Amino acid sequence: xxxxxxxxxxxxxxxxxxxxxxxxxxxxxxxxxxxxxxxxxxxxxxxxxxxxxxxxxxxxxxxxxxxxxxxxxxxxxxxxxxxxxxxxxxxxxxxxxxxxxxxxxxxxxxxxxxxxxxxxxxxxxxxxxxxxxxxxxxxxxxxxxxxxxxxxxxxxxxxxxxxxxxxxxxxxxxxxxxxxxxxxxxxxxxxxxxxxxxxxxxxxxxxxxxxxxxxxxxxxxxxxxxxxxxxxxxxxxxxxxxxxxxxxxxxxxxxxxxxxxxxxxxxxxxxxxxxxxxxxxxxxxxxxxxxxxxxxxxxxxxxxxxxxxxxxxxxxxxxxxxxxxxxxxxxxxxxxxxxxxxxxxxxxxxxxxxxxxxxxxxxxxxxxxxxxxxxxxxxxxxxxxxxxxxxxxx
Numbered sequence: 001x002x003x004x005x006x007x008x009x010x011x012x013x014x015x016x017x018x019x020x021x022x023x024x025x026x027x028x029x030x031x032x033x034x035x036x037x038x039x040x041x042x043x044x045x046x047x048x049x050x051x052x053x054x055x056x057x058x059x060x061x062x063x064x065x066x067x068x069x070x071x072x073x074x075x076x077x078x079x080x081x082x083x084x085x086x087x088x089x090x091x092x093x094x095x096x097x098x099x100x101x102x103x104x105x106x107x108x109x110x111x112x113x114x115x116x117x118x119x120x121x122x123x124x125x126x127x128x129x130x131x132x133x134x135x136x137x138x139x140x141x142x143x144x145x146x147x148x149x150x151x152x153x154x155x156x157x158x159x160x161x162x163x164x165x166x167x168x169x170x171x172x173x174x175x176x177x178x179x180x181x182x183x184x185x186x187x188x189x190x191x192x193x194x195x196x197x198x199x200x201x202x203x204x205x206x207x208x209x210x211x212x213x214x215x216x217x218x219x220x221x222x223x224x225x226x227x228x229x230x231x232x233x234x235x236x237x238x239x240x241x242x243x244x245x246x247x248x249x250x251x252x253x254x255x256x257x258x259x260x261x262x263x264x265x266x267x268x269x270x271x272x273x274x275x276x277x278x279x280x281x282x283x284x285x286x287x288x289x290x291x292x293x294x295x296x297x298x299x300x301x302x303x304x305x306x307x308x309x310x311x312x313x314x315x316x317x318x319x320x321x322x323x324x325x326x327x328x329x330x331x332x333x334x335x336x337x338x339x340x341x342x343x344x345x346x347x348x349x350x351x352x353x354x355x356x357x358x359x360x361x362x363x364x365x366x367x368x369x370x371x372x373x374x375x376x377x378x379x380x381x382x383x384x385x386x387x388x389x390x391x392x393x394x
Contacts, residue, residue: 013057013059083103094117095112099379118171178191199378224270226245266314266317276289328364330364
């Protein structure tokens, strides 16, 4: 178990004793004082004192009157999500998306551009800091309203410190103090960093599957990774490396004989570069994953078949994961998932065929819905939860 320390030098946005009260308003509000007392079990004087603190901080506001049964209607109180602003930063191998959100994770504005993470932390973080400043300035809100930033990186991250750990596609990033640089560059005291797939899982869970306690998000792009939500909470593992699917060997069977090189892992068979490479070997002009997607959307037979096989290979690994974790939903995102149903068809074919009947009885396998802003949303939700619910043990 590890508590976030190195990433966080901010004072709490909400006093610990008021978090439960605010949590009720966030999930169920607007509510009257009587309803709040009933739901929290707080004495009237205690409830009043905590509400006064939240109102003074601008986090709770009056929201009109409730229906009256005679006499003056009781006043409603509500969580004010736009009381503060958050920055969400999603970095991929070749892109950056920076978003400005409120405390509920609602994305207000974004900036996106092609940006190579291989250019190194100084150059990349300097550019995303510029994009963040543009967002805040165009919002018309003062910088003081920005209370935190969340960052997703395309590689392993030690979540307790926010430092990348030997990221394979991020030269110069190993051990780099990302939170410290961004705290200075952005002038915010709270910066939290995580693996990008974890944040995509958090964003998808929040936006589309909040009533599902067990979800697996799989990103198929330059690399392959998974974010795991179990029991309603994001699971990072002991060292923050949970979900590293890309380096798992594909379990071939008699029905699916080995293909590729003898030492190939899943990433070498089913990632965007791998599928493009397989198509080039057949004489198809596919330089990268974007070309694969374009070809598949045009129903080019070789691309469709290559994606279907990539889905089968991915499904062969996921079948074991399904038996082990029993998720209710598998969400597939990333570049290759934009190619329609071809990849998903291969995944479903193998998962439903190889996993146990009980584990797949109610299992749903679907494409991601959050699009370009999924990582930004997840980054903002990570920070919002830290600020409003308090630091959680991982």
